[in-house]
Amino acid sequence: MKKLFVLFITAALAVLSSCGGQAVKGKEEKNAPSPQQTKDFELIAQKTGKAVQSPIPFDYDTYKNNQTVKMQTYIGGENTVKLQPVPVKIGYSLPLTGWTKYKILWVQVGKPGGKTHDLKFIPGWDGNFSLYYILKDGAGDYKVTLFAADDPNSQTFQALLAFNIMSQADAPKDIQKLSLNPYIIDFVNAHIGQTVGRGECWDLAQAALDMLSADWLRPTGFGLPLDPSKDDVLPGDIIQFKTVKVVYATKNGTAIESYGSPDHTAIVYKVLGKLHYQLAHQNVFNTKVVTVSELDLNNKTSGQVWFYRPVMGLVQN
Template identity: 25%
Template sequence: MPSFADIKSQAIKAKDSAADKFSNTKDRYQGNPSKNVDPRSKPPPPPPPPLRSNHSPSSPGRSQLDSSGPPPPIVRSTRPEAPSHSPSPSSSPLPSKSPTPGLPLPPTRRFNTPPKPAPPQDADSIDWANLSHEDKQAFFSWLDEFFVKFTGDDSFIPKDRNQKPAPTNKFRVPSSVKGAVASIVDKKGQGPPPPIATWSKPSAPASVPSPQPVLSVPASSDNFTSYPPQPTHGSAAEDLAYYFHPSTHWDSAWYNQQPPVNPPAMNKGDLFSMSGQTSRRGNVEERVLFYGVFCRDLSMFWGKLKITTRGSAPPDPNQIERSARFLPCPQPLDKETLINAHNTYGETIASFAEGYVEAQQYCARGECWDLASEGLKCFEQFDYVEKPIPSLAHTHGHLIASFNADVPGTPIGMWRGGDDRVRRGDIVQWKSVKMDIHVGWARGTATLGAPDHTSIVVTDLVPGCPVKNGEWLDVAKFGTLEVAEQSVSTGELPKKATYDLGGLKQGEVWIYRPVGMKTYIGTEFSPICPESIETQSI
């Protein structure tokens, strides 16, 4: 049994040990005196984390992290924008030391910014920076048309506005044109020409230039083909002027016939127009008759008769007052004028013909000539476009090239005008033609014209031989024409075909460029001669 001294000694040791532990604990934690400790109070909250430049208050969403590791990095896509205001200079800095070990790290705050809605897209937006040349030409032609009608002045339109690249061989007729043609034919049978597509609408020329006969054809090249017929004088119009001359004897009163008839000296196929006026004084009647003739060789004639009748006595044909004026055949045009004519008329005429090919319906009567004639007439609906020369017999505008195989030896040909190629929309006239055709290994002969045939060029042709105004052509190397044509007499619906002129063995061929009448002739056609133009007389 321990003695009292042993128990006292153990008690003193326990007391000293407790005092040492308390002192060490106090020094280690630097705590407050125990008299200020409230055992019922809760521990204070942890100090806030150090202030960071890229951290600001945000949404309440948060997540707890394990205190054993650092907080995850902030996702840049969810980082909020920094506030525009700055901390007050008077605020005291926050402590920068790390939290006390053993206490949990503050939770990392995450910020989820909703994505911005995509701006609405305009379904009809136009890429103005990448417009094609055709789009620009169409846009500016609409503006030109508007301001010409608004102001009545077309002098502001640039001369080169109508220039555009030559059409490619990949042209296709829109379905709207095909449907329109079929609809017209279903309702009206062999109806009017199909509506012209917007993209092929002819462009209004900036101005109507005066004829510039800067080119001429050598005399040696005259009359190597049978058309137009050789006149007695310089032109068909000059022949009419000689007929109207007072020295020419008239053996009939053809001018008194009803209905009025053409002058006897006028050729079949020429365009004729007539007007007149009558005045009376007592038993004296005075009639003035005006005659206009647009000839196949593109010369133009105006005649005037003044007939005085007294009582019932018929007038003496050789006592009638006669006068005549005329324009000779026009000279070839230069390259720029011919290209401008193509830009104005060519695409419309070619697409007009292709519309009937696609619809598989005859144009007008179904005659081959109708396809060209009606194509030229369709410009009557465009009041801002200069009227082209109409089809006159076998003439369809400015002669570009002519060929003749009905001569001894090899076929011959000649180029006319300043252009360097056959262009889309040109018109081909054939007469009693036979040519060799080659399709793969097959050989055959094509016959065009019984005796006459007409086609529309649908693809540009750059001749394989040199071409120059008034010079002979190497027909064998000229090239292949791709055309649209029809023939109700042979039962052929409108179709496309190709003909290599190098195989020409018989007959004659003429190629024409549709051109404006005022541009080429100098005036529009009427029975009364305009005083503003310079004419010739006998």
């Protein structure tokens, strides 16, 4: 293995440093609905960063006999991670099986000059892991880097090793099967009335995605982009707002709600109609706990919104 210099990644560099987008409700509007509670999903530390099972079959067996990659080890990575051989040429599923002494791993995957996918996961109690990453940017060359930390809540991760692969197959067209929406709603239900992270609006989506080892592009590429005029929006989808203003008619005139100054992030909790939703979000209406409230984007008068479908990244073998 070729040994490289010490490299660290700071999580704070990859996050939205401040919501800067507390949603503001007009004075004439009623308070947000009371939080809905559920005990169906108990979040415990052992579940954080755990990959889910994939409905899409792996294609690793087709490529497992190929020449294997040359691992480049960073200083500090010696004897702290052992990765089973990875073929130089693969399909759309990248195998990641091995052992580490660290409590949490951060995987970066990206094409040269392209966007980087960031995925976190927690190995088993004995340090072992056996996962796949489903490549979604099509065939081509990729660089893979593994970072690690001793604390799942750490803001600084040390690089352990890196290697290059060549994908020779695109992922199946039915990639929508990889949606994580029900899991996202489970996470929301477990945290309604609570503060997630710093209490910033972005922290709720970030925590849910990282808990599920989801595939996303930090800071605001939360999954597969959706067009609400063509695509069905589902509970668990994520909306990013920029300086959005919504105006409602009231018996006394109008009421104005603002989402984003400039940014705000929310999760679709329930679909009430076309562009009409219940949202789960925090740092909203002067509270930093997760709250459910109603929004009708048919009344939007200014600003921009982006919709995303959260999808699986690292999946169980």
